[in-house]
Amino acid sequence: MLRKLHALPSLFMALFLITLATTGAMLSFMPAIHRAHAVVPDKGEVSVAAMAQRVVQHHPNVEKIDRKLSGEVVVYYKTANHQPKADLVNPLTGQSIGPYQPSAFMSWVEDMHRSFLLHDTGRKLAGGVALVMVLICLSGVFLLVRRLGGWKALIKPIKGNGVKRIHSELARFAVLGLLLSSLTGSYMSAMRFGFVKDHTFIPPSFPSSVSGGQPAPVGSLIALKNIDLTSLHELVFPYPGDLQDFYTLTTEQGAGFVDQSTGTLLNFTRLPPMGVFQQWIIRLHTGQGIWWLGLILGASALTVPVLSYTGVLAWWRKRRVKKGDLVNTPSKEANTILLVGTEGQTTWGFARDLQRQLIRAGRHVHCAQMNQLVEDYPQADTLFILTSTYGNGDAPTTAQQFMNKLKCFKSNASLRFAVLGFGDRQFPNFCQFALDVTTALEQKGLTPLCHTELINRSSAEQFREWGKTIADLTGWPLALSYHPQPTVTQTLALVGREDYGVNGHAATSILRFRAAGTHSLPFFEAGDLLGVMPPQETSARFYSLASSTTDDVLEICVRKQPNGVCSSYLHGLQLGDCIEGFIRHNPEFRPAVGRHPVILIGAGAGIGPLTGFIRQNTQRHPMFLYWGGRNQKVDFLYQPDLTRYLDDQRLTGLQTAFSQGEDQTTEKAYVQDKLLQDQTTVRQLLEQGAQILVCGGRGMANGVTQALNDILEPLQTNVDALKAQGRYLEDVY
Numbered sequence: 001m002l003r004k005l006h007a008l009p010s011l012f013m014a015l016f017l018i019t020l021a022t023t024g025a026m027l028s029f030m031p032a033i034h035r036a037h038a039v040v041p042d043k044g045e046v047s048v049a050a051m052a053q054r055v056v057q058h059h060p061n062v063e064k065i066d067r068k069l070s071g072e073v074v075v076y077y078k079t080a081n082h083q084p085k086a087d088l089v090n091p092l093t094g095q096s097i098g099p100y101q102p103s104a105f106m107s108w109v110e111d112m113h114r115s116f117l118l119h120d121t122g123r124k125l126a127g128g129v130a131l132v133m134v135l136i137c138l139s140g141v142f143l144l145v146r147r148l149g150g151w152k153a154l155i156k157p158i159k160g161n162g163v164k165r166i167h168s169e170l171a172r173f174a175v176l177g178l179l180l181s182s183l184t185g186s187y188m189s190a191m192r193f194g195f196v197k198d199h200t201f202i203p204p205s206f207p208s209s210v211s212g213g214q215p216a217p218v219g220s221l222i223a224l225k226n227i228d229l230t231s232l233h234e235l236v237f238p239y240p241g242d243l244q245d246f247y248t249l250t251t252e253q254g255a256g257f258v259d260q261s262t263g264t265l266l267n268f269t270r271l272p273p274m275g276v277f278q279q280w281i282i283r284l285h286t287g288q289g290i291w292w293l294g295l296i297l298g299a300s301a302l303t304v305p306v307l308s309y310t311g312v313l314a315w316w317r318k319r320r321v322k323k324g325d326l327v328n329t330p331s332k333e334a335n336t337i338l339l340v341g342t343e344g345q346t347t348w349g350f351a352r353d354l355q356r357q358l359i360r361a362g363r364h365v366h367c368a369q370m371n372q373l374v375e376d377y378p379q380a381d382t383l384f385i386l387t388s389t390y391g392n393g394d395a396p397t398t399a400q401q402f403m404n405k406l407k408c409f410k411s412n413a414s415l416r417f418a419v420l421g422f423g424d425r426q427f428p429n430f431c432q433f434a435l436d437v438t439t440a441l442e443q444k445g446l447t448p449l450c451h452t453e454l455i456n457r458s459s460a461e462q463f464r465e466w467g468k469t470i471a472d473l474t475g476w477p478l479a480l481s482y483h484p485q486p487t488v489t490q491t492l493a494l495v496g497r498e499d500y501g502v503n504g505h506a507a508t509s510i511l512r513f514r515a516a517g518t519h520s521l522p523f524f525e526a527g528d529l530l531g532v533m534p535p536q537e538t539s540a541r542f543y544s545l546a547s548s549t550t551d552d553v554l555e556i557c558v559r560k561q562p563n564g565v566c567s568s569y570l571h572g573l574q575l576g577d578c579i580e581g582f583i584r585h586n587p588e589f590r591p592a593v594g595r596h597p598v599i600l601i602g603a604g605a606g607i608g609p610l611t612g613f614i615r616q617n618t619q620r621h622p623m624f625l626y627w628g629g630r631n632q633k634v635d636f637l638y639q640p641d642l643t644r645y646l647d648d649q650r651l652t653g654l655q656t657a658f659s660q661g662e663d664q665t666t667e668k669a670y671v672q673d674k675l676l677q678d679q680t681t682v683r684q685l686l687e688q689g690a691q692i693l694v695c696g697g698r699g700m701a702n703g704v705t706q707a708l709n710d711i712l713e714p715l716q717t718n719v720d721a722l723k724a725q726g727r728y729l730e731d732v733y
């Protein structure tokens with residue numbers, strides 16, 4: 001209720017409040033500016049009579065002397081040729097300081113402040129806005145007291161960061177000034193519209209008779225001698241030559257008349273106590289006569305635009321949280337950090353649910369990619385990391401810079417962390433990257449909130465259980481549930497196949513698909529992945545593509561795995577049979593653009609994407625292939641194609657190795673042996689800036705790494721260094 005009372009009027013009136021406050025601030029600074037330029041004698045130093053005498057000496061035909069609340073004295077007079085003029089004068093000498101020219105701009109500002117330039121309607125509106133401001137100030141104070149936990153806490157430092165903190169700090173600084181301005185403003189408006197009687201105006205009660213004698217010099221008039229200049233408001237001179245006329249005098253205390261001949265004070269009416277009170281209300285609102293108060297009021301008013309902005313922002317965020325929107329708190333303000341490592345984006349689905357639940361539990365969550373780790377999170381007490389694993393237990397794309405950035409991370413002792421790994425038990429290094437991250441965080445001195453949970457194949461059940469553990473440990477009401485977005489698949493028809501291997505032993509097939517029916521294939525490139533959904537299975541298996549969209553066919557190379565559900569399913573397909581598949585882009589695994597040589601290394605079905613790269617090498621950049629199979633006669637995948645590519649120079653060099661010799665004369669070797677045999681050439685290519693792409697089983701990839709490290713030793717570098725330069729890419733399974 002209190003919050004609504006504060007937020008709703010602020011929201012609806014924001015523009016009026018800002019206008020009123022900024023114009024008010026400008027006006028409030030004026031008394032100090034005027035005061036700085038005015039000559040202001042001390043109390044008791046100069047009487048009205050003395051000041052008027054000096055002014056008369058320097059100005060002909062004086063009609064009126066005005067003393068502004070700022071202390072400035074203005075004389076209105078007529079020149080020798082009867083032109084009306086107004087000058088600012090020095091009350092000590094009576095001489096002109098300069099012409100009195102109120103600024104046209106400040107008059108406009110005043111009009112804007114009083115009436116939004118809308119005359120009486122605007123004046124009423126301004127009064128209403130001032131009243132609303134009182135309400136906003138009071139409700140704001142109570143909200144702040146509630147937020148800080150008591151009245152005493154109002155003077156203590158405010159905790160937190162960001163928008164809310166700026167709002168609270170500014171409000172605390174400005175509230176008294178704003179309350180004073182808005183209360184006095186509302187009262188003045190009530191006076192103006194007759195809701196409160198105006199006691200500052202004293203109706204004139206003209207004297208019934210005057211002496212009618214010859215006018216005495218103004219400096220000799222006793223009534224004016226008795227009045228100090230500091231209490232003068234206005235002295236109107238009698239009409240020249242009219243002996244029945246008199247001086248009209250208005251002072252702080254009241255108003256009356258002075259006989260121009262005898263100097264007697266006539267019919268002086270004192271301001272009633274209520275009038276004095278109302279004069280003070282006006283001074284407290286305008287700062288007139290109290291220049292330092294004007295400065296305070298002005299500074300307070302200047303906070304209103306910032307308060308409005310931060311207030312609207314805080315309200316908007318709160319509203320989004322209520323609606324269940326995923327509000328991302330800036331990293332500096334968040335108490336909970338959620339970092340995500342993903343390649344295929346599935347992990348985001350889990351992260352979004354966790355983020356939503358945490359926000360509902362009242363946490364201020366900052367969610368980002370792991371690569372966006374920043375040096376420190378000043379307000380954070382909990383860090384969640386949700387990451388998948390790719391390649392050979394490696395980081396997924398959005399986490400590849402994480403370990404490096406972690407080196408500069410300034411952990412605070414109270415920061416607890418929980419890592420949730422996503423992977424597939426089919427891979428030898430199940431969730432390895434999540435485990436590596438856990439170790440790295442522990443080494444950084446962070447405290448684990450719980451043990452690292454490893455989720456197999458996006459298990460919603462495991463995720464829910466992990467949520468319960470976190471809820472128990474933290475007390476936050478988390479009810480995690482993951483509903484995978486159904487993968488949009490396309491029906492693909494088998495249009496060609498080439499089978500290799502003997503009697504089903506180590507059988508490998510090159511399978512070619514086209515879109516079924518009249519549909520066309522989506523965009524893809526060699527090295528991207530084809531996700532295949534075997535019937536009655538919920539999770540997809542991925543195969544590297546050997547073709548690109550321009551080949552007008554989806555080509556994969558599949559080795560039949562013992563007990564492999566998907567590979568058996570694919571091997572069992574007849575021409576014309578259909579499968580459900582989808583493309584997952586894999587831009588990380590591509591030859592670099594440019595003329596640097598490319599060394600392709602693979603074994604078995606790993607030749608698929610490598611052949612695709614060669615097929616696309618129409619620019620004839622230097623490209624070398626090292627490939628290992630089992631048996632030269634029955635396993636030499638893509639042999640005719642490779643021979644053709646060598647002829648048309650899409651392929652610069654080919655080295656093959658077979659692990660099963662046909663007879664005594666055939667050499668038995670693995671692909672890494674070929675690399676070692678060719679080490680001089682390989683070294684030269686690497687010195688020329690060659691990039692290496694490896695595709696195939698993990699065992700082969702490990703052997704290749706070892707061989708290459710040996711080859712690279714004389715160059716004082718290694719595979720890790722090449723990886724860091726983006727010159728060593730792996731697609732390993």
Ligand SMILES: Cc1cc2nc3c(=O)[nH]c(=O)nc-3n(C[C@H](O)[C@H](O)[C@H](O)COP(=O)(O)O)c2cc1C
Pocket residue numbers: 341342343344345346347348388389390391392393394396422423424425427428429430431432457458529542
């Ligand atoms: C090419 C490829 C390589 C993978 N390598 C591994 C791995 O080494 N270890 C593992 O546990 N999971 C591995 N996975 C499985 C993914 O980590 C798992 O499917 C994860 O849920 C994907 O999440 P993401 O879509 O957010 O990246 C691999 C998946 C693919 C497609």
